[in-house]
Amino acid sequence: MKPGNPLDSQAWAPEGSETLGRFGDWTITKNDAVITLHSDTRNLAARCSDATMTYMAFIRISDLGSITGRPEVKPPPYFNFTAWADSNEPANFTFLVSYASDAYATGIVVLNPKFADQNTKFWAVLKSARSRFSYRTSNGTISISAVDLSPAIARFQRECFKIFKANAHHRLREPVPLDWLRR
Known part of the structure; x- marks a missing residue:
């Protein structure tokens, strides 16, 4: 089954989500063990989970x-862009x-x-933005306000660290599944 649009407001804040903070154009939500930081413009987001x-x-x-890729791979698997803070x-x-x-590409x-x-x-560039974060393709440039992004990222990272720390001892005890290694 194809996952939903990752920047859809319902995907970021499904029913039962808790808003952890609002920072200007940026919102941090938590749903179970998933923390999401997203822009109100729906152009950019970050997510973490245990x-x-x-x-x-x-x-x-x-x-x-x-979007480009090897001709033998369908669909083409990469979105190329230029970004700056x-x-x-x-x-x-x-x-x-x-x-x-x-409609969205993912960087891990x-x-x-x-x-x-x-x-x-990319994460370092995003974290360094103080007034604007921009990205460009041959189709044009998209700019996003980064005025409140720095404190939003700091809070996002603190919240992510909490779930990583709370769940790491369970994850470290579990062996890596063989089917994951075969991917």
Whole structure:
């Protein structure tokens, strides 16, 4: 079954969700062991859960022509874009696309500081934004207010750490399932 639109307000705050904080254009919600930080513009969000022990960043696909992949793979699995914070130097990024009809691409940010991949770099760019966060494809540029993003991310990370810490001892005792290794 195809998952729902990740930036749909019902997906971010389904019935029974608790709003943990509002920071200008940014909202943090909690539903069970899933914490979500999302922009009111529906262009950008981050999520964490005890199931993944990572942050997942979601970005709206603003240009279907920016989705690329190997010809033998259908649908094309990557969304390419350029992003920057404030007036800083732009950097290129590639996020995963699950389905050709998806409106959003996903980057998985590994929390181990030894990893310095492009998703970790994206998270650093997002965290450094003070007034605006922007991203661009050949279709144009989308800018999002980042005025209240820094305190929103700080609160989001504190809330994520709480569920990681509360559930880590269970996760560490469980062996890695063999079917996960075969993916």
